[in-house]
Amino acid sequence: MRIAVLLKEVPDPDGEYFLDNNGKIDSQKLIRLPGIFDENALEAALQIAEENQGEVTVFSFGSKDSVITMRHCYAMGANEVVLIEDDLSKDYSPYVVALILSESLKQKGPFDLILAGRESSDFGNGLVGPLVAKHLDIPFLTLIRHIELTENKLKISRLANGGYDIFQCGLPMLLTITSEEYIPRYPSVLKVLKAKKREIKQMSIEDLGINRTNLDSLYKTSILDRSVPVVEGKCQFIEGDTVAEMARDLIEKLSGEGLI
Amino acid sequence: MLQAQGALVFVEMEKGKLPSISKELLSAGRQVADWLGEPLVAMVLSEKEEIAKECIALGADSVAVIKGTAEILNEGYLPDEYLLAVKTVCESLSPRILLLPHSSIGSDLAPRAAIMLNTHWFSGCTTIRITEDKTITVVRPILGGKIVNNESTNCQPLVITVREKCYEPLEPDWNRKGDIQPLNVQFDSSGSPIKLLETIREEAGVKEGLKNANKIVTGGRGVGSEAGFKVLKELAEIIGGKAGSSKGAVDRNWISADYQVGMTGTIVAPRLYLAIGLSGAIQHMAGCGKSKTIVAINTDPEAPIFKYAKYGIVADWEKVVPPMLECLKK
Numbered sequence: 001m002r003i004a005v006l007l008k009e010v011p012d013p014d015g016e017y018f019l020d021n022n023g024k025i026d027s028q029k030l031i032r033l034p035g036i037f038d039e040n041a042l043e044a045a046l047q048i049a050e051e052n053q054g055e056v057t058v059f060s061f062g063s064k065d066s067v068i069t070m071r072h073c074y075a076m077g078a079n080e081v082v083l084i085e086d087d088l089s090k091d092y093s094p095y096v097v098a099l100i101l102s103e104s105l106k107q108k109g110p111f112d113l114i115l116a117g118r119e120s121s122d123f124g125n126g127l128v129g130p131l132v133a134k135h136l137d138i139p140f141l142t143l144i145r146h147i148e149l150t151e152n153k154l155k156i157s158r159l160a161n162g163g164y165d166i167f168q169c170g171l172p173m174l175l176t177i178t179s180e181e182y183i184p185r186y187p188s189v190l191k192v193l194k195a196k197k198r199e200i201k202q203m204s205i206e207d208l209g210i211n212r213t214n215l216d217s218l219y220k221t222s223i224l225d226r227s228v229p230v231v232e233g234k235c236q237f238i239e240g241d242t243v244a245e246m247a248r249d250l251i252e253k254l255s256g257e258g259l260i
Numbered sequence: 261m262l263q264a265q266g267a268l269v270f271v272e273m274e275k276g277k278l279p280s281i282s283k284e285l286l287s288a289g290r291q292v293a294d295w296l297g298e299p300l301v302a303m304v305l306s307e308k309e310e311i312a313k314e315c316i317a318l319g320a321d322s323v324a325v326i327k328g329t330a331e332i333l334n335e336g337y338l339p340d341e342y343l344l345a346v347k348t349v350c351e352s353l354s355p356r357i358l359l360l361p362h363s364s365i366g367s368d369l370a371p372r373a374a375i376m377l378n379t380h381w382f383s384g385c386t387t388i389r390i391t392e393d394k395t396i397t398v399v400r401p402i403l404g405g406k407i408v409n410n411e412s413t414n415c416q417p418l419v420i421t422v423r424e425k426c427y428e429p430l431e432p433d434w435n436r437k438g439d440i441q442p443l444n445v446q447f448d449s450s451g452s453p454i455k456l457l458e459t460i461r462e463e464a465g466v467k468e469g470l471k472n473a474n475k476i477v478t479g480g481r482g483v484g485s486e487a488g489f490k491v492l493k494e495l496a497e498i499i500g501g502k503a504g505s506s507k508g509a510v511d512r513n514w515i516s517a518d519y520q521v522g523m524t525g526t527i528v529a530p531r532l533y534l535a536i537g538l539s540g541a542i543q544h545m546a547g548c549g550k551s552k553t554i555v556a557i558n559t560d561p562e563a564p565i566f567k568y569a570k571y572g573i574v575a576d577w578e579k580v581v582p583p584m585l586e587c588l589k590k
Contacts, residue, residue, distance in 0.1 A: 013543075017406045025407060119383070123402050126383045130371035139453045141339065142368045155457070159364045161274060162468050163461035165336055169454045179524065180517065220380040221413045224397060229408055229542075233567035235556070243575050247583035250555065250571060259532040259553055260475070260499045260588070 001054030001149075003045045004109070005078070006101055006116040006128065007038040009062045009069040013121045023226045034069050036179060037117025043182040044147060045115050046077045052149055055079040057108060061100050062089050067200055074195035075187035082108060082201045084208070094123075095218040098131030103208040105136060113154075114174040118143055126176070133174040140174040141167060145181050264416055266298040268355035270346065271315060272365055273306055280471075281361040283318050283429030288388055288422055289359050290319035290430060295390045296356065303349045305342070309440070316438035319430050324349050327444045336459040337365050340452040343372045348445045350377060355417050357396060362421035370421045379415040386426045404523055405546040425529040425550045466502075466518035467526050475501030475532040478521055478548070481508040482537020482558060482577065489515045491581055492536060498588050504528070504548075506538050522547035536577045540565025557581075 011017075011027035013036065018026045034042070045056045057080045058073045060066060070081045084104055086092075092100075105111060114136075119126035126142070133140035145164065146157040158165045159178055187195070205212055238253075240246040254260045269289040271282045286302060293300035302320035304311055312323040326345045346369065350358065358373060360366035362384050374381035387399040389410070397412040398420055449455075462468075470476065477496040479489055489503065496503040504526075505519040521528055523546040533551035538544065540556070540563055548554070549568065556569035557577045566572045573580055 013404055017403055019407070025403075121404070124384060124400075125381075126367060127371060127374075127381060130375060134375050141454060142371070143364055160337065160459065160461075161279075161364055162465050163459065165456060166458040166460065167454055168457050173453075220415050221382075221411050224410045224412055226410070227408050229401075229405065231564075231567040235566045235569045235572040237561075237566075237572045237574060243573075243579040244583040246573050246575065247580045248587050250573060250580075251584055251587045253571060254532065254553075254555070257553070 001049065001052045001113070002109075002111045003049055003054050003056045004105055004111040004114045005038070005042045005045045005056060005058045005073075006114065006132065007042060007058050007060045007069075007073065008035045008097075008117075008120050008122075008128075009033070009060060009066045010035045010120060010122040017228065019226055019228060023223075025226070032065065032069060034072060035117050036121045037119060037177060039117075039184040040179050040182040041115040041117050041177040042073060042076060042078065043184045044144075044177050045113075046185070047182070048113070048147060048149055049079075054112075057082060057111070059101055059104055059108075060084070061086070061092070061097050063087050070200045071192075071195045071198070072187070074198045074200075075191045076185060077187075077191075080201065081198070082203065084203045084205065086205055092215075093219045093221065094125045094127040094131065095220060096215050098128045098135060099215075099218065100205060100208065100210065101128065102132050102135035103210060104203065105132070107208065110172065112171045113149075114138075114172070116174070116176050118176045118178050129174055129176040136172075136174070138172045138174055139169065140176070141169070142176040143178050144175045145178050147175065264354045264356045265296075266353065266355050267293045267296070267300050267357040267359060268349065268353060268417075269300065269302045269320070270358065270360040270366065270369065271302050271304045271311075272361050272363060273304075273311070276306070276308070278311060278314055278318075280429065281363060281424050284424070284427040285359050285361055285422055286315060286318040286320060287430045288427045289357075291427075292357060292359075292388055292390070292396065293321070296394070298356070301349075301353055301355065303345070305345060312440045313434075314432065316436050316440075317432035317434050319436075320438055322439040322441060324353070324441055324443045327442050328447055336456055337368070338449065338452070338456055339368060339372060339454055341447050341449060342369050343376060344447065345445050346373050347376055348443060350417070352443065357418045357420065360419070360421045362423045366421045370419050374419040377417060377419065379417060379419055380413045381419045381421070382411060382413075383421055385420050385422050388420065388422070401546060404543040406542050424527045462518075466516070469502050470504055470519070470521065470526045470528055473502040473528065473530050475499050475534070476504045476521070476528055476530045476548075476551075477501055477534045477536065478504035478506065478538060479509055479515075479536045480506040480538030480544075481512070482539075483509060483514065484537070486514045488537075488578075495534070495581055495585060495588075498585065499532075501530070501532070501534075506541075506544050535565050535569070536581070538565055539563045540568060
């Protein structure tokens, strides 16, 4: 059982974001982490591998600095980590990323199961998973909260409005994972220390036989402008001598407006 | 190939009815169709005539009714069959824009449709705009809503999923006229690699209740304990509303994840949103920012929630809520 996980390193989703004068997102000062849902996907892969004597390979397209995140994947329990390294990786469109990841999966493959997060925690396009499935010509299903593997058949639970659906499918398959069930494990100090000694296989776009100049045609969208949403504060603060008085005043105001 | 024109709305059904998101999507589609001066077509996977008529009353110029769907609908979401239906309609109409809900079905079907049509999918949009030269653009929140992108593409058709509660449904106009056209689709599930075994729905679930509630009392980390949420539930009940929670409180196991309001929880838009001990992080506000009146109770006067609130009390909720309950019980 060979499982691949597609993982993107992202700036801290809880950080503060600014736009520079060119409308570019300034996230230089933020720490970088594995994408939230991608880490759920890695946890799912590790659990399935543990139950089925499988092995897990993580693929990431990122910059040189991603090495710390890649080591975290080892500490969690990945068998191998492959970083396709490019300094411009943050600016590539999902179409480019999907092509690059697909070529690396072909080179290291075949894999029985490929898992990715439901969407990246930064741009949230949710496209890389489906596009990789298309490149590899395998079926996919999104928003998966649980996976069971028995005799080369998958039984998967998928989020649905007001509940979930249970699907069955064969292998190979690509699934995108949600955050409900596969809560990422905290690696022990020992595992973190051991991970520091592990080799991270680094490749370049050229190592995959991809001609950089051909990538330009894969940009399908343009961003016309960006903004940081501004909220106008016009809160009427309720004051009073006692908190009980303030509470009564609030109830009066709300009932006066027919809200309660 | 036909000359591309018009907007097509994929109408999602819920328990045999039109859910609010489908009505919102028809309203969005109507606006786009009017801008372009082109028709709005709704595609429906239901043979019920009243559904098609309701789509017309809510803004569609015509409705493509997919035939041979009864058994498929009874089964639930089947990716390959749904895609075949979209493909059949797109081949017959060649729409300029395809709108789907950003629901669990829509966000699986949309990338399939975009790949099939060799175009781009704009995921999780909040607004659709048009420029002076008639280019359609979309507004997409990224980074959990901390940044908002205005995006466009040269690809056609545009495949767009729209988030819930971003458009107001139109008042139904039962005098509107429109064509109802049956469309035959040759379904054959035998070749599909993905089989649906079972659909599990929570009856009268918490999420469903939150989505439709007129009044919501939501607690955050400041509520401090599971016991605190019991008090909030009492307050919610006494005003005839529902209780909700922030992600922070769910992560601390004070309340189950079903109660979570926010970008990754339930998206709500009640008339009254009472935010208690809740900071108002942007990911949370993405799920409740459309509420008509927000009231905040928080000890920190600098908490972002006060920027969204109409009324605010800077105090410990444990001192404010008991006199509120007392006052309401009278």
